[in-house]
Amino acid sequence: MQTISLEQLIALNDEMAALVRAGIPLEAGLVTLGQEMPGRLGRMASFLGQRISAGESLEQILANHEDRFPPLWRAVVRAGIRSGRLSTALESMSTTGRQVAEVRRAFGLALVYPIIVVLVAYGAFVILTTRLAPITLSAYEDLTSSSDPFLNCLVSLGATVRWWGPAVPIMAAVLGSIWWYRMGRAALPSSTTGTSRVSRCCSATFGSLRDGRVAAFAEILALLIRQHVPLHEAIELAGAACGDSKVARSSKALASQIERGETLAVGDEHLKSFPPLLGWLIAMGGEPESLAQTLTEMAQQYRQRAERATNWATVYLPILLTSVVGGSVVLLQALAVFRPICKLLFELGSPL
Numbered sequence: 001m002q003t004i005s006l007e008q009l010i011a012l013n014d015e016m017a018a019l020v021r022a023g024i025p026l027e028a029g030l031v032t033l034g035q036e037m038p039g040r041l042g043r044m045a046s047f048l049g050q051r052i053s054a055g056e057s058l059e060q061i062l063a064n065h066e067d068r069f070p071p072l073w074r075a076v077v078r079a080g081i082r083s084g085r086l087s088t089a090l091e092s093m094s095t096t097g098r099q100v101a102e103v104r105r106a107f108g109l110a111l112v113y114p115i116i117v118v119l120v121a122y123g124a125f126v127i128l129t130t131r132l133a134p135i136t137l138s139a140y141e142d143l144t145s146s147s148d149p150f151l152n153c154l155v156s157l158g159a160t161v162r163w164w165g166p167a168v169p170i171m172a173a174v175l176g177s178i179w180w181y182r183m184g185r186a187a188l189p190s191s192t193t194g195t196s197r198v199s200r201c202c203s204a205t206f207g208s209l210r211d212g213r214v215a216a217f218a219e220i221l222a223l224l225i226r227q228h229v230p231l232h233e234a235i236e237l238a239g240a241a242c243g244d245s246k247v248a249r250s251s252k253a254l255a256s257q258i259e260r261g262e263t264l265a266v267g268d269e270h271l272k273s274f275p276p277l278l279g280w281l282i283a284m285g286g287e288p289e290s291l292a293q294t295l296t297e298m299a300q301q302y303r304q305r306a307e308r309a310t311n312w313a314t315v316y317l318p319i320l321l322t323s324v325v326g327g328s329v330v331l332l333q334a335l336a337v338f339r340p341i342c343k344l345l346f347e348l349g350s351p352l
Contacts, residue, residue: 075240083223096212114325129158215302217242
């Protein structure tokens with residue numbers, strides 16, 4: 001499967017949704033889009049346009065060429081086709097993706113100042129171990145006729161600075177790049193069978209990812225119910241299309257229970273993957289139109305919660321990270337510089 005970024009997928013969703021809303025044939029619009037857009041996104045759009053022009057339906061293309069498209073996107077398109085509202089399903093996924101991308105950008109901006117502080121502190125620490133510590137140790141030994149273990153440790157570190165000096169920032173840059181890449185991919189899982197640790201971290205920290213996916217589930221489920229899709233099939237499709245692996249597994253299990261004719265209970269184990277109110281609503285059911293309307297309103301509430309989490313991350317996260325990281329670095333640096341000097345002055349001032 002070709003790798004496609006979250007931003008590229010959002011762009012493809014927006015273009016396809018616009019074509020559907022405008023009533024323009026997908027084959028012509030996608031071929032044109034493929035010619036205008038470079039890279040993997042353009043190739044994907046061209047492939048879709050060519051296959052549709054050859055007489056294949058979008059559903060057949062996804063079934064016959066699963067390795068060419070992200071599993072999450074395939075699930076969203078299938079749910080959109082089944083509900084008869086492809087553009088709405090694609091827009092729901094794009095909205096969630098944008099919120100996640102905004103949180104990621106906010107986190108990136110929030111890291112700028114802490115990284116600068118850490119780099120300055122690291123340079124100062126190198127100078128401390130190679131210049132200040134040897135001078136302070138020599139003065140300490142001359143004036144007190146004893147040695148200080150902490151200063152000896154700093155001097156020993158300074159003697160090997162040629163090895164760890166460049167290695168530490170290079171290693172940190174490599175690990176940071178890998179972590180940043182995985183954080184970007186966390187919003188677009190390659191499958192619905194597992195959830196990355198980064199994805200869980202984003203969800204727990206910001207709330208935007210989790211709330212956005214729950215909103216997508218409720219929106220798509222409402223669309224399917226309005227089109228009179230059987231409840232078990234609607235729940236399974238919506239779970240697969242929301243992008244949350246835990247919800248997808250629980251939705252599949254709930255769909256099997258409903259299909260077998262079992263009655264859902266509020267305390268069902270599989271309903272615990274959903275927020276309490278949403279789980280209660282699924283268990284209680286109700287008239288299709290009323291249920292769909294309630295799900296739509298609930299989706300709006302979760303969208304608003306996701307937006308608030310995104311706004312919080314944008315405004316307060318830079319301040320919080322700068323204060324915590326910067327304060328910690330300054331404290332450690334102050335201890336490393338002033339402790340030996342203070343100890344030396346205390347030794348000199350103490351009576352013999």
